Amino acid sequence: MIRVVLPPHLRTLAQVGSEVRFDVSAPVTQQSILDALEDRYPMLKGTIRDYATGKRRPFLRFFGCNNDLSFDSADAPLPDAIATGIEPFMIVGAVAGG
Amino acid sequence: MTSVRVLVGTRKGAFVLSADGKREQWKVDGPFFGGWQIYHLKGSPLNPNRIYASQSSDWFGQLIQRSDDGGQTWNPVGNKFEYDGIPGTHQWYDGTPHPWEFKRVWHLEPSLIDPDVVYAGVEDAALFQSNNGGNDWHELSGLRGHGTGPRWQPGAGGMCLHTIILDKTNSDRIYIAISAAGAFRTDDGGKTWKPINKGLRSEHIPDPNAEVGHCVHRITMHPSRPSVLYMQKHWDVMRSNDSGDSWHEVSGNLPTDFGFVIDVHAHEPETIYVVPIKSDSEHYPLDGKLSVYRSSTGGNDWQALTNGLPQSHCYVNVLRDAMAVDSLDSCGVYFGTTGGQVYVSPDAGEHWSAIVSNLPPVVSVEVQTLV
Numbered sequence: 001m002i003r004v005v006l007p008p009h010l011r012t013l014a015q016v017g018s019e020v021r022f023d024v025s026a027p028v029t030q031q032s033i034l035d036a037l038e039d040r041y042p043m044l045k046g047t048i049r050d051y052a053t054g055k056r057r058p059f060l061r062f063f064g065c066n067n068d069l070s071f072d073s074a075d076a077p078l079p080d081a082i083a084t085g086i087e088p089f090m091i092v093g094a095v096a097g098g
Numbered sequence: 099m100t101s102v103r104v105l106v107g108t109r110k111g112a113f114v115l116s117a118d119g120k121r122e123q124w125k126v127d128g129p130f131f132g133g134w135q136i137y138h139l140k141g142s143p144l145n146p147n148r149i150y151a152s153q154s155s156d157w158f159g160q161l162i163q164r165s166d167d168g169g170q171t172w173n174p175v176g177n178k179f180e181y182d183g184i185p186g187t188h189q190w191y192d193g194t195p196h197p198w199e200f201k202r203v204w205h206l207e208p209s210l211i212d213p214d215v216v217y218a219g220v221e222d223a224a225l226f227q228s229n230n231g232g233n234d235w236h237e238l239s240g241l242r243g244h245g246t247g248p249r250w251q252p253g254a255g256g257m258c259l260h261t262i263i264l265d266k267t268n269s270d271r272i273y274i275a276i277s278a279a280g281a282f283r284t285d286d287g288g289k290t291w292k293p294i295n296k297g298l299r300s301e302h303i304p305d306p307n308a309e310v311g312h313c314v315h316r317i318t319m320h321p322s323r324p325s326v327l328y329m330q331k332h333w334d335v336m337r338s339n340d341s342g343d344s345w346h347e348v349s350g351n352l353p354t355d356f357g358f359v360i361d362v363h364a365h366e367p368e369t370i371y372v373v374p375i376k377s378d379s380e381h382y383p384l385d386g387k388l389s390v391y392r393s394s395t396g397g398n399d400w401q402a403l404t405n406g407l408p409q410s411h412c413y414v415n416v417l418r419d420a421m422a423v424d425s426l427d428s429c430g431v432y433f434g435t436t437g438g439q440v441y442v443s444p445d446a447g448e449h450w451s452a453i454v455s456n457l458p459p460v461v462s463v464e465v466q467t468l469v
Contacts, residue, residue, distance in 0.1 A: 009133060043174040047158040051178050059157040093157045
């Protein structure tokens with residue numbers, strides 16, 4: 001069971017709490033987590049990854065296991081702690097603006 | 099019982115202001131989509147309970163929301179705005195080529211003939227259409243691809259398509275305006291477009307009379323006189339009597355002819371309203387006095403309307419989509435400011451009062467007249 005933490009605005013949009021949980025088939029990667037997340041919550045499409053480029057939006061970062069995963073390959077296997085749900089995959093909004 | 103519903107888009111959410119036909123006691127609902135930029139909301143003229151909203155954020159991109167119960171509840175619909183083909187380049191601020199990149203939806207214009215059809219004007223400038231209530235969008239790419247696109251450039255707010263005017267007497271005719279490219283018209287439902295900027299003169303481009311490059315801020319039209327258009331350009335208030343084929347200046351005795359909004363009285367096609375702003379480098383009213391100016395002669399002869407508006411120390415702006423009129427017998431005029439006020443005049447501009455005073459900066463104001 002994967003755990004994903006969304007930023008507050010996306011929780012409101014998806015009408016979920018601070019954390020969502022779902023199964024993802026191995027290998028667990030950023031790509032597979034985000035694909036599964038968008039399948040379950042279609043309103044999130046385009047809000048985390050840009051439609052045109054498929055890349056992470058510039059004001060968002062991906063954290064997990066106390067590391068910044070933002071610049072890792074989207075297809076790279078994530079740490080076992082995330083893949084097994086011990087640690088959440090965190091989608092974090094940049095601290096910017098007012 | 100007639101009533102009005104004012105749809106207000108702000109930098110931090112949407113608000114719905116409601117009143118009966120007297121327009122004295124107001125109910126304020128919101129914020130909806132708190133914390134998000136709401137560039138525009140607009141209801142279908144065929145089904146007033148259907149309202150579209152453009153919701154955007156630097157963090158999370160663009161969403162489109164739709165309400166089918168008059169703004170009480172909302173559901174996200176389609177937000178996939180993909181340019182048709184390889185979008186190419188436009189001019190950047192420094193004159194270099196810059197790739198076309200989708201940023202946000204500035205304006206939503208529901209169809210006059212089909213409640214499921216809605217148009218979206220976007221940044222970087224393009225026109226999109228949905229035929230299924232906003233669920234799916236496709237670009238009317240004849241506009242962006244007609245040839246002058248590489249010469250378009252962004253205004254200070256971005257290279258936005260901010261004005262969409264539909265002609266109820268001719269469903270194939272659409273007018274749009276882009277900052278800073280100018281005005282364009284299609285007569286075949288969006289397949290082909292032509293610039294309609296003859297008579298505009300802009301000192302910020304190398305050839306002040308160029309075919310494109312003009313920073314048009316807003317165009318308005320009275321539905322009963324579809325060949326007459328009024329324009330607030332960066333500087334200059336302009337008028338066209340021939341569907342945009344040519345323009346002439348009607349700034350007349352305005353104290354400054356810079357501004358953003360322009361609108362036309364619901365029942366008097368020659369009565370128009372503007373809010374003069376000091377200059378292109380000082381976006382606030384002249385001398386700190388907030389004034390709406392009205393011309394009852396289709397331009398040139400203007401009268402200041404200040405009763406109830408702040409006449410000292412007022413340094414707000416009124417953005418291009420932030421004025422609207424209702425269609426009650428005594429025409430109501432509304433505008434919102436970057437200071438968070440929404441003003442109403444239930445008597446065509448003679449008397450003004452603030453419906454609300456402390457909203458986030460107001461980006462857009464639309465009014466629905468409900469019977």
